[in-house]
Amino acid sequence: MSAVLVIEDDDRIRLSLMLAMEDEGYTVRGAGTAEEGLRAHRAEPADTVLVDLMLPGMDGFEAIRQLRRDDDVPIVVVSARDDTHDIVAALEAGADDYVVKPVAVKELSARLRALRRRSRTTLAEPVPALRFGDLEIIPEAGEVRLAGDAVALTRTEFRLLCELADHPGRVLSRQQLLQRVWEYDTGDERIVDVHVGRLRHKIEHDPRTPRHVVTVRGLGYKLQR
Template sequence: MKARILLIEDEKDIADIIMLYLRKDGMETLWKDTGESGFDSFIEGSFDLIVLDINLPGMDGYEILRKIRQKSQIPVIIVSARQEDVDLIQGFGTGADDYVTKPFSPSVLVARIRAHLRRHEETHSDESPLCEFGDFKLDINRQILTQNEKIVNLSPREMDLLVFLIKQPGVAVSQEDLFHSVWGNHFGDMSTVSVHIRRLRNKLGEDSTNPRYIRTRYGYGYYFQGDGIH
């Protein structure tokens, strides 16, 4: 199974070299050249590791990393021209797993990426809570949903929504409570809940008129139909 890497780097020449070496090593790579587009891709996509530059237009790398750490423990490797101790300290203090200074060897960067992927896999593989329903298997710790051993790509928000419902099977949760608990907001457009429910059902291959797993309690909210975590 190919590892999926999100590369957030504003210098095209450097990005091209990194992507070339990652693809030669059998990894899939998505490149974004601004902080905002990179963070949006993280929210909407499913990745195994992030390679992150610090000096980015708009939202800088530190701000992106802080936002990522509010939602995920995905491995993040900073690649930056900043070489002072204070920069490394800030990077690790913000939540980076590694810090590579420019210029760097692409082969060494790939080796570091492989090491972090392996370490993350080993760390999250022991006693991981699992939930199986139909052809699906959800690994809570690793944040991976598979169907017949193939990964189903969920956005972080879709994953949070599924995990929240699956942890309390059969318990109906109102749209308002889902919005508060999963989005962490008490004000805003709660219609986003139904939008994400629809997307989640679509990725589960649900019949929208008679869903099997993500059920609707009409006039109230939603609940998960099936066994919980074991």
């Protein structure tokens, strides 16, 4: 039904977590290292990830960042360390929640439900396929078609396009795009220009006179038609 991935190096804890989650009705997979976990998730994406922070090799923070790079899956840190600094760092890295071991199974389960409730409402929204004239965007397939032909976009270009497509006809400022696509709170806004340029070269018939990704001088960019 819905799959949980447990990344935890201590075999005993991992197994007990997995058992507990299984009892709650989840399909469960486990991984002993961050690398293994990432690979497993790439092979078959989970619906929720539980991750420890202290792992051999790549640590949990880095694992979270890598997961978050191109996935919106709910991530809950399950760590032995009850330390503000760790908690903040993990959440900043992209985790959604942080619980301290040992944790009551009932609590973990309730937190997962709360998180999944929250994620579903925002994630289930994206429309199956978006059309803008001859431009077709299939978000879940990560695919874009131009007059029926698939176009190869990079991750950043795709996210940029999706963000614009989520608000058709509406101007998004460079600042907004930076925050939503790059998750930067601050930074050089020019990178947006550069990527818009690259995107245009791929999806506009004539990049010099864009018909889809339109510049609104002084305000930002918008996607139209």
